[in-house]
Amino acid sequence: MTMRLRFAPSPTGYLHIGGARTALHNWLLTRKNGGVFLLRIEDTDRKRSKPEFEEQILRDMTWLGLDWDEGPSKGGDYGPYRQTERQGRYTQYIERMLAEGTAYRCTCSKERLTAVREAAQAKGDKPKYDGHCRDLNLGPDCGEHVVRFKAPLTGQTVVADLVKGDVAFNNEELDDFIIQRSDGTPTYNFVVVVDDHEMGVTHVVRGDDHLNNTPKQQMLYEALGLPVPQFGHLPIILGNDGGKMSKRHGDTSVGAYRDKGFVPEALFNYLTRLGWACGDMEHFTADEAVAAFGLDGVAKAGAKWDMDKLSWLNQQWIMGLDTADLAQRCLPHYAEAGIEPDERLEAVVATVQARAKTLVDLVAASAFYFAADADLEWDDKAVKKFLKPATGPLLRELADALEGAPEWSESALEAVVKDFCTAREIGLGKVAQPIRVSMTGQKAGPGLYEMLVAAGKPMALRRMRGGADRCPPADG
RNA sequence: GACCCCUUCGUCUAGUCAGGUCAGGACACCGGGUUUUCAUCCCGGCAACACGGGUUCGAAUCCCGUAGGGGUCACCA
Numbered sequence: 183m184t185m186r187l188r189f190a191p192s193p194t195g196y197l198h199i200g201g202a203r204t205a206l207h208n209w210l211l212t213r214k215n216g217g218v219f220l221l222r223i224e225d226t227d228r229k230r231s232k233p234e235f236e237e238q239i240l241r242d243m244t245w246l247g248l249d250w251d252e253g254p255s256k257g258g259d260y261g262p263y264r265q266t267e268r269q270g271r272y273t274q275y276i277e278r279m280l281a282e283g284t285a286y287r288c289t290c291s292k293e294r295l296t297a298v299r300e301a302a303q304a305k306g307d308k309p310k311y312d313g314h315c316r317d318l319n320l321g322p323d324c325g326e327h328v329v330r331f332k333a334p335l336t337g338q339t340v341v342a343d344l345v346k347g348d349v350a351f352n353n354e355e356l357d358d359f360i361i362q363r364s365d366g367t368p369t370y371n372f373v374v375v376v377d378d379h380e381m382g383v384t385h386v387v388r389g390d391d392h393l394n395n396t397p398k399q400q401m402l403y404e405a406l407g408l409p410v411p412q413f414g415h416l417p418i419i420l421g422n423d424g425g426k427m428s429k430r431h432g433d434t435s436v437g438a439y440r441d442k443g444f445v446p447e448a449l450f451n452y453l454t455r456l457g458w459a460c461g462d463m464e465h466f467t468a469d470e471a472v473a474a475f476g477l478d479g480v481a482k483a484g485a486k487w488d489m490d491k492l493s494w495l496n497q498q499w500i501m502g503l504d505t506a507d508l509a510q511r512c513l514p515h516y517a518e519a520g521i522e523p524d525e526r527l528e529a530v531v532a533t534v535q536a537r538a539k540t541l542v543d544l545v546a547a548s549a550f551y552f553a554a555d556a557d558l559e560w561d562d563k564a565v566k567k568f569l570k571p572a573t574g575p576l577l578r579e580l581a582d583a584l585e586g587a588p589e590w591s592e593s594a595l596e597a598v599v600k601d602f603c604t605a606r607e608i609g610l611g612k613v614a615q616p617i618r619v620s621m622t623g624q625k626a627g628p629g630l631y632e633m634l635v636a637a638g639k640p641m642a643l644r645r646m647r648g649g650a651d652r653c654p655p656a657d658g
Numbered sequence: 659g660a661c662c663c664c665u666u667c668g669u670c671u672a673g674u675c676a677g678g679u680c681a682g683g684a685c686a687c688c689g690g691g692u693u694u695u696c697a698u699c700c701c702g703g704c705a706a707c708a709c710g711g712g713u714u715c716g717a718a719u720c721c722c723g724u725a726g727g728g729g730u731c732a733c734c735a
Contacts, residue, residue: 192735295733365733422669459672491686537696
């Protein structure tokens with residue numbers, strides 16, 4: 183039987199990294215086993231759901247490299263894939279349960295329910311419905327009512343979880359929960375069961391926070407006589423203080439990481455590795471992850487978000503990218519920074535490729551190449567330390583020498599600079615940092631010769647001479 | 659409060675199911691080397707089995723208990 187897995191986001195906000203990881207695990211498991219990955223949009227919360235959130239979620243998933251086989255914009259034989267478009271198909275299941283006596287109408291007022299709950303809490307018991315209408319056999323004309331599931335009173339419901347193992351719940355802990363509201367709409371725990379069944383879902387892999395819903399859903403499957411899917415509950419992502427990951431721990435949306443210059447391969451890599459391990463695999467591609475993945479390798483405990491490791495992985499990925507590809511990926515970030523790169527882009531990017539943890543860093547590190555000479559940012563300490571009175575003439579003479587270099591290549595420039603130093607019996611240190619400061623305004627930057635070549639002859643000579651002008655006059 | 663889940667270096671984890679290597683790797687951190695910058699790269703170091711009982715010749719691993727952390731308790735999904 184073909185494995186069918188699903189990811190069911192609510193379009194009430196952006197794609198959270200926790201949701202992204204859930205989607206990732208589902209995707210990985212599907213691709214590993216040649217199954218079908220479907221997307222279901224749970225948009226029944228009409229007040230908070232917005233089409234633009236749905237678009238954003240789909241866009242972020244695509245960016246991360248997660249594709250789906252069935253769902254919005256894809257279609258499929260089990261649609262529609264938006265819950266608001268599925269309303270109406272739930273009533274037949276409700277009717278059946280009512281007819282078979284596994285559900286009943288309840289006319290208890292909210293006031294009474296609140297009173298019952300408060301009384302239970304006062305006694306220290308778990309708040310639950312007291313079953314007032316359970317055996318009243320109320321008919322359809324009983325007035326305003328909800329429909330409740332007639333849950334088993336005794337015994338246990340054991341969830342055979344793929345991640346946590348068998349988890350047993352005493353049925354007396356659960357109550358006759360509502361499956362249809364007084365306005366006629368079905369509730370989440372009921373809808374999920376019907377949808378997952380109708381969509382042929384064989385494995386429900388979702389966040390830890392749903393584990394307590396699972397016995398309810400399992401009971402519903404059993405009451406309806408439907409096959410129970412396999413369940414797997416993934417631990418959630420925690421902030422560095424051990425609490426639930428939230429904005430105060432850092433960015434929580436996939437989009438924020440894209441905007442900050444993380445490449446999707448790195449986020450994918452990090453998210454997969456967070457709470458999952460396969461031997462010593464640390465830096466891997468999606469294909470490698472698919473080949474190695476299994477729910478048995480998923481940790482049972484929550485994992486803390488570690489920006490340092492994500493950054494390291496991002497740097498590793500950036501270093502490994504083809505330079506032309508990397509240059510393309512930087513374009514939006516240059517635009518964001520108000521920089522218009524020219525034809526030197528690829529050569530420029532090559533000089534800073536190993537010097538950036540994010541694309542935003544990379545753009546910042548290469549900004550000096552594209553800045554107007556007058557707009558260079560000067561580090562006062564660097565200027566004071568390396569552009570001294572005696573440096574000016576040296577810089578000027580070296581610029582003249584470089585101007586006559588046989589060709590504008592790293593090896594040719596290196597030969598000219600070395601000869602220059604040898605002839606004057608000075609160390610390379612006397613000119614290397616002054617050149618760098620003149621070029622960049624800063625004391626750290628790309629390698630000397632690669633930088634001169636990437637900058638191009640006109641800019642290199644101009645800036646060296648400009649640096650010379652910046653040196654204080656020899657007589658003070 | 660009740661129920662459920664969880665607990666190996668600061669962090670992510672291997673090892674646990676089939677008890678027996680100085681408890682392994684990675685990030686971070688510290689030190690050294692390469693690069694007359696920075697980054698990369700290389701070498702080295704620091705650092706953990708939550709606690710208490712048991713079972714056993716031997717326990718991170720099996721059993722019991724305790725503590726701590728997290729999650730869930732809606733006519734929300």
